Amino acid sequence: MLEQKSKEEVRRLKKELKVKEQRLKKSEQELAYLQGSYGRLNLKAEILQVVSRAINSAYFDLGKLLEFIMDLGLRVVRVEAGSLLLLDEESKELRFSVAKGERGDQVKKFKLKLGEGIAGWVAKTGKPEVVLDVNKSPHFKREISRLIGFPTYSVLCVPLKVRKKIIGVIEMINKKGKKPFSKEDKELLTVLANQAAIALENAELFRKAEEKIRDLTTLSEVSTLIASSLDENIVLENIMNLTTQLMKAEGSSLMLINEKTGNLEFVVTKGEKKEEVKKVKLKLGEGIAGWVAKEGQPLLIPDAYKDPRFSPKVDKDTGFKTKSILCVPLEVKDKVIGVAEVLNRLDGKPFEERDVELFSSFANQMAVAIENAKLYRDLRELFLSTVKSLAAAIDAKSPYTRKHSEKVAEYALAIAKELKLSSEEQEIVHLSGLLHDVGKIGIDEKLLNKQGRLTDEEYAQIKEHPAIGAEIIEPIGPLKAIIPGVRSHQERYDGRGYPDGLAGEKIPLTARILAVADTFDAMTSDRPYRDKFADEIAQREIENCAGTQFDPQVARAFLRAYKKGEVVKKYVING
Structure with a gap:
């Protein structure tokens, strides 16, 4: 009886011991799982920390950052090769951005369509894919593996997402030791993919910010160019140079509508064949430029020869090959006055929508420049007409000085051009010539027309x-620049002139020019007290008086201009 109880007790104890052993084993398993989970979480945390530091340090170099992320992925997931592919928005193709492994350099030449290959499938569905045996996958693209000579056994591929939008994929190929990819591998690669997507989004935001800053800077430069000169041709040339450079275009052109013929005429052209292009004229509605001018709407043409509106006329006449076109209207007060266009991006890609907005801004600035120049021309013509009327009134005080001021102005301008003075300086010389004798308004006509010799008192009045x-000009703001020429045109190079007895370089250059022009016209025109001299005699007199009455450099410039026919031509027209 006691023996029986002892056996039962042993069995009970054994049973309890077995239960405890099972519980202990389960606890060990749970502990191992917890330790593994902790290890994975710790590894994920370490990956996040490392990649975050890399993003902060390599923020401005996306290429290096993606290379770093892929190197880290290969080490963490322990694979033979791996790639990061980005989706091209326009072509909808995946292109290899980073490729690691034995044949990484060769795989970069391939492109995958959405849905093509495992990477294409993941990009299309947006879901990770673990392929333990590629031979059993309906999506595996064997041609790439065969062509580069890299055997592929297994693939782990996860999508790159930015705000739920697929921008590419990361794929890992062949787990080392021919082991299968695990759930943990997928989780780790997903962490890396998320970090890569953040880096790509940051880089894109930074690129757009840089582009915006560059665009605004360029627009500011265009505004500065418009304000820098009133010469329409110079301003438009400078703007088109800047525009062509910024738009990275092979060529560009600016066309204006000729109000008389209604045709579009090339005003500024940039790139090859620019001189040939300028000879071409287009009717409204003809070609892309004609269509834009007629409709007043911009056109973005990715392939010119596929657009029915494109006219190959310019290409045939010039030998230029147009591929892509961006053309925008130039408008002033809701009226189209012309068009501007850029041709063929240098990188071979077509122009984009953002280019339309930017180029339209340039076009608005160019329209402003053209309108400003037109207003300036109108004002200048009105101003010149007023000045010429005043000069004619002065010359009318004596029948011997008819058109004297106009001729002096023309001769002086010819000298200024020969001296290579700037357009602004030439303008001052010309105006000074027209008004150099405005002070004769205050001189008695009897003295101006006296046929005999002047007395000393009379000569003092003339002087x-x-x-x-x-003094007459001084209060007139726009004419202040001509005061030195008007006041000093009777000074002599040797200091014996009037009214201030200036000599040499102290005499304003404009006045030194007027001295020669005034003397030549005086000698070759009839006066109350003598007949006019022949041109040859007047030339010799100017040559002989160089260094005494006249600045030698100015005298030589006059003689060169005369020999070129500039002085004679003006003299015949105005004589």
Whole structure:
């Protein structure tokens, strides 16, 4: 009986011991799982920390950052090769951005369509894919593996997402030791993919910010160019140079509508064949430019020869090959006055929508420049007409000085051009010539027309006209620049002139030019007290008086201009 109880007790104890052993084994398993989970979480945390540091340090170099992420992925997942592919928005193709492994350099030449290959399938569905045996996968693209000579056994591929939008994929190929990819591998690669997507989004935001800053800077430069000169041709040339450079275009052109013929005429062209292009004229509605001018709407043409509106006329006439076109209208007060266009991006890609907005801004600036120049021309013509009327009134005080001021102005301008003075300086010389004798308004007509010799007192009155002229002009703001020429045009190079007895370089250059022009016209025109001299005699006199009465450099410039026919031509027209 006691023996029986002892056996039962042993069995009970054994049973309890077995239960405890099972519980202990389960606890060990749970502990191992917890330790593994902790290890995976710790590894994920380490990956996040490492990649975050890399993003912060390599923020401005996306290429290096993606290379780093892929190197880290290969080490963590322990694979033979791996790639990061980005989706091209326009072509909807996946292109290899980073490729690691034995044949990484060769795989970069391939492209995958959405749905093509395992990577294409993941990009299309947006879901990770673990392929333990590629031979059993309906999506595996064997051609790439065969062509580069890299055997592929297994693939782990996860999508790159930015705000639920697929921008590419990361794939890992062949787990080392021919082991299968695990759930943990997929989780780790997903962490890396998320970090890569963040880096790509940051880089894109930074690129757009840089582009915006560059665009605004360029627009500011265009505004500065418009304000830098009133010469329409110079301003438009500079703007088109800047525009062509910024738009990275092979060529560009600016066309204006000729109000008389209604045709579009090339005003500025950039790139090859620009001189040939300028000879071409287009009717409204003809070609892309004609269509834009007629409709007043911009056109973005990715392939010119596939667009029915494109006219190959310019290409045939010039030998230029147009591929892509961006053309925008130039408008002033809701009226189309012309068009601007850029041709063929240098990188071979077509122009984009953002280019339309930017180029339209340039076009608006160009339209402003053209309108400003037109207003300036109108004002200048009105101003010149007023000045010429005043000059004619002065010359009318004596029948011997008819058109004298106009001729002096033309001769002086010819000298200024020969001296290579700037357009602004030439303008001052020309105006100074027209008004150099404005002070004669204050001189008695009897003295101006006296046929006999002037008395000393009468000559002293005549000598007052340069100073009187300067005083008349002084209150007129737009004419202040011509005061030095008007006041000093009777000074002599040797210092024996009037009214201030200036000599040499102290005499304003404009006045030194007027001295020669005034003397030549005076000698070759009839006067109350003598007949006019022949041109040859007047030339010799100017040549002989160089260094005494006249600045030698100015005298030589006059003689060169005369020999070229500039002085004679003006003289015949105005004589």
